[in-house]
Amino acid sequence: MSAFDTFQSTQAERCDPWLHHLLTQTEWSAMAETLAGKAVRLLALWAEADQVHALLLDEVEEAAAVVSCPVESGGYPSVSAAWPGAILFERMVADLWGHRALGGGDDRPWLDHGHWPMSHPLADRPGMAVAKAEPPEFRLDVGYGEFQLPVGPVRELIEDADHLRLTLRADRIVQAECRLGYTHKGTQSLMLGKSPRTAARFASRLVGDATVAHSIAFAEAAEAALRVEVPPRARILRVIMAEIERIAGHLLALGTTAGLVGVSAIERRCARLREVLATTSERAFGHRLMMDCVVPGGVAIDIAAEAPEVLREMLDIIDAALPNLGQGHSHSAFAARLSGVGVVDPTLAARLAVGGIVGRSAGVPFDVRRLSSMYRGILGEVPLATTGDALARCRLRRTEIAESARMLAALIEALPDGPFAAAMPMDSGEGVGNAESARGDVWCWLRLDHGQIVGVFPRDPGWALWKLAETTLVGASIDDAPLIRHSLGLSASGMDL
Amino acid sequence: MAIVRRLAERLTARASVDPATVASLAARLDAASQVRLGRSLSIRHVNAGSCSGCELELQALTGVAYDLQRFGIRFVEAPMQADVLLVTGPLTRNLREALEQAWDATPDPKWVVAVGDCAIDGGVFKGSYAVLDGAGASVPIDLTISGCPPNPGRILSGLRALLEANSR
Numbered sequence: 171m172s173a174f175d176t177f178q179s180t181q182a183e184r185c186d187p188w189l190h191h192l193l194t195q196t197e198w199s200a201m202a203e204t205l206a207g208k209a210v211r212l213l214a215l216w217a218e219a220d221q222v223h224a225l226l227l228d229e230v231e232e233a234a235a236v237v238s239c240p241v242e243s244g245g246y247p248s249v250s251a252a253w254p255g256a257i258l259f260e261r262m263v264a265d266l267w268g269h270r271a272l273g274g275g276d277d278r279p280w281l282d283h284g285h286w287p288m289s290h291p292l293a294d295r296p297g298m299a300v301a302k303a304e305p306p307e308f309r310l311d312v313g314y315g316e317f318q319l320p321v322g323p324v325r326e327l328i329e330d331a332d333h334l335r336l337t338l339r340a341d342r343i344v345q346a347e348c349r350l351g352y353t354h355k356g357t358q359s360l361m362l363g364k365s366p367r368t369a370a371r372f373a374s375r376l377v378g379d380a381t382v383a384h385s386i387a388f389a390e391a392a393e394a395a396l397r398v399e400v401p402p403r404a405r406i407l408r409v410i411m412a413e414i415e416r417i418a419g420h421l422l423a424l425g426t427t428a429g430l431v432g433v434s435a436i437e438r439r440c441a442r443l444r445e446v447l448a449t450t451s452e453r454a455f456g457h458r459l460m461m462d463c464v465v466p467g468g469v470a471i472d473i474a475a476e477a478p479e480v481l482r483e484m485l486d487i488i489d490a491a492l493p494n495l496g497q498g499h500s501h502s503a504f505a506a507r508l509s510g511v512g513v514v515d516p517t518l519a520a521r522l523a524v525g526g527i528v529g530r531s532a533g534v535p536f537d538v539r540r541l542s543s544m545y546r547g548i549l550g551e552v553p554l555a556t557t558g559d560a561l562a563r564c565r566l567r568r569t570e571i572a573e574s575a576r577m578l579a580a581l582i583e584a585l586p587d588g589p590f591a592a593a594m595p596m597d598s599g600e601g602v603g604n605a606e607s608a609r610g611d612v613w614c615w616l617r618l619d620h621g622q623i624v625g626v627f628p629r630d631p632g633w634a635l636w637k638l639a640e641t642t643l644v645g646a647s648i649d650d651a652p653l654i655r656h657s658l659g660l661s662a663s664g665m666d667l
Numbered sequence: 668m669a670i671v672r673r674l675a676e677r678l679t680a681r682a683s684v685d686p687a688t689v690a691s692l693a694a695r696l697d698a699a700s701q702v703r704l705g706r707s708l709s710i711r712h713v714n715a716g717s718c719s720g721c722e723l724e725l726q727a728l729t730g731v732a733y734d735l736q737r738f739g740i741r742f743v744e745a746p747m748q749a750d751v752l753l754v755t756g757p758l759t760r761n762l763r764e765a766l767e768q769a770w771d772a773t774p775d776p777k778w779v780v781a782v783g784d785c786a787i788d789g790g791v792f793k794g795s796y797a798v799l800d801g802a803g804a805s806v807p808i809d810l811t812i813s814g815c816p817p818n819p820g821r822i823l824s825g826l827r828a829l830l831e832a833n834s835r
Contacts, residue, residue, distance in 0.1 A: 324713055328725045328726055329722070360791075379719055381718075663717065663719050
């Protein structure tokens with residue numbers, strides 16, 4: 171029995187594979203208070219012209235649901251008191267649709283920095299452009315002997331465009347606040363009115379390091395909405411791509427972390443392995459990052475004839491390199507440097523719906539692959555740690571690379587014959603899809619009307635991770651800030667939409 | 668400001684070299700080595716709204732596999748140190764000011780390289796309310812390297828072409 175059974179008396183629509191419950195504003199407020207106490211997590215909050223939707227996950231029963239409430243006179247009750255992670259979503263909803271979160275306590279803009287030609291671009295009738303306060307307003311106290319350090323949006327060598335505002339006392343971080351939205355590209359507006367097959371290009375380009383994960387979540391949402399069965403061959407090919415991408419993501423995080431603490435040997439090994447993965451992906455799937463390879467209905471093209479051989483070679487190289495990625499006594503200095511850095515609070519991680527490596531490093535046992543039919547019978551034990559620090563995350567990444575490689579070896583041998591894609595009917599429906607990226611769980615909600623997208627929301631793990639980072643950075647030395655950033659896997663583009 | 672200028676003048680005076688020394692040094696270097704030693708490029712990367720796909724390939728380029736440094740090309744942190752601004756992303760409206768500030772802070776002579784389809788003309792994001800359809804909307808582009816994302820080899824050959832042109 172899941173926590174969502176309390177909605178049995180309410181009106182519901184199909185939102186495959188789960189249900190979409192339509193609540194009144196009163197029920198919505200009550201729902202937030204009740205469910206937050208029952209270990210139900212808020213994964214995403216977004217809107218349409220006259221409704222606000224929330225994607226909820228019952229972690230114990232591993233069930234999800236979409237709940238909605240109507241927008242009345244431009245407002246809806248805020249749920250950020252129950253779920254602190256809702257604050258950023260509520261600011262985003264206000265910018266894109268113009269719906270205000272009543273009682274939310276934070277009405278500052280998030281994505282809209284005052285440079286767009288209109289306000290509320292996704293509303294039925296967008297408003298006039300409003301000049302926003304620039305420089306942005308930060309809610310940080312600066313006490314005696316403290317000072318503020320702005321970091322971004324143009325920073326370091328090859329980086330994302332984001333902004334962290336830190337209050338420092340000597341070299342210690344006292345407070346941290348993030349400000350994103352710089353890379354907002356209006357992706358949803360480009361997806362609306364298109365067929366899922368055409369819009370898959372945009373899902374692939376939400377964020378480069380999780381292009382396969384976002385493509386799978388988007389494709390699954392479309393398939394669920396239209397009740398399309400994906401051929402077994404395509405399912406296995408998707409898992410192969412997703413796991414290669416996860417290994418590549420873990421290697422990037424591992425290598426960057428090693429580089430930041432001066433262990434350049436591990437950094438170089440990770441870089442070399444990443445190149446092997448990229449070259450293999452190009453030979454097997456036709457693209458180094460596997461962009462556009464997953465499409466609604468299956469995969470874009472079948473793998474190359476030489477692919478199994480190429481993939482096996484790749485796995486041999488990974489197997490041979492794994493023992494040298496920071497295990498054993500030779501790297502005890504590496505371990506000592508990372509131990510106790512960027513410690514994640516498990517309670518906060520759970521409240522913010524942090525999944526992925528970061529959640530699992532702090533004992534939150536969630537892995538969205540357990541919900542996925544793609545991984546049924548394939549997924550092994552998901553490793554877990556409890557210390558929540560950068561060292562735990564490095565160790566988990568290493569273990570997961572080994573586990574993914576084991577999974578890949580089995581899948582390559584078990585690749586079934588048959589078609590690699592199914593046709594997508596021009597139908598109507600609503601669906602939710604998900605996938606596990608190297609940074610955590612990716613979700614996508616989609617509403618289709620006669621084969622055209624009328625509503626879409628892709629949820630990147632960044633929404634939870636950035637909010638978590640604001641707390642995790644506190645107390646750290648400013649010198650450790652880049653290390654903590656990369657250890658948490660903060661990335662802007664996916665949540666900037 | 669006056670103090671800064673005087674300081675700068677004094678530094679330039681001290682840094683000026685004896686033309687005779689230069690002439691004798693130049694005579695000892697043959698033409699080939701001069702071409703080789705004179706080749707270097709400092710690049711400031713500016714993310715103008717990229718999905719981070721181009722960044723992944725740029726990181727690959729600086730890693731062991733391609734080892735950009737051996738060609739005399741390096742990434743620098745300050746625009747003041749840069750010869751080249753390397754722009755990725757479709758230039759979102761929210762980053763226009765950041766790109767223009769980076770361009771203003773880069774000393775002449777400078778080049779702008781647009782890497783990836785997005786930076787060239789907006790790529791798949793062309794026409795969105797939130798983007799300006801490429802870096803060219805705000806700064807003059809000297810070289811384009813297309814692809815979504817362009818692979819490291821392609822970026823490398825583009826940058827080397829710039830290097831060759833620079834050393835002429």
